[in-house]
Amino acid sequence: MKISKMNIPAINPYKANQAKTEQLAQKAKMQSDKLEISSEAKQLSEVSPVTVQRNERVEQLKAKIESGTYKIDADQLASNLANYYKA
Template sequence: MKINNMGSMGINPYKRNAEKNAQASLPSQGKEDKVEISSKAIDLQQTNEVVKARQEKVQAIKTQVENGTYTIDPKAIAKGLLQFYQK
């Protein structure tokens, strides 16, 4: 007895699926990835840098205080106070 594959025409569905996956994984030539950073994100990045710099300054002052090498400039403090209250 002979069995004919009617309608399949010798098409392997697994091979067809593999070809679709291969085509889908290829990057399309017309599309391009693009990243935009908002102004808020840029501000946050700059703020983080300011925070890091401030933490470094605080740590440096702490070590100077612990070592006894921290000195205060009274003229600079007085000048800063005057500028603050004159505004």
């Protein structure tokens, strides 16, 4: 009895692993990150009127200090400190 090759394709044992690796790579390319910002977060990121007023006050105080016209009321400062630490 004679057995001959009958056009059997060569079997590559690594081909299945290679195909799986390629599929995983394609899935990774298809996925993308997504970011959603809630309306509450958008409101928090906006500049509040209090912040604007505070910045204006700081700039006014800086200008007074630089010009030398800023005076500290020692009695008022002591009173405020005492009230702060009593509470």
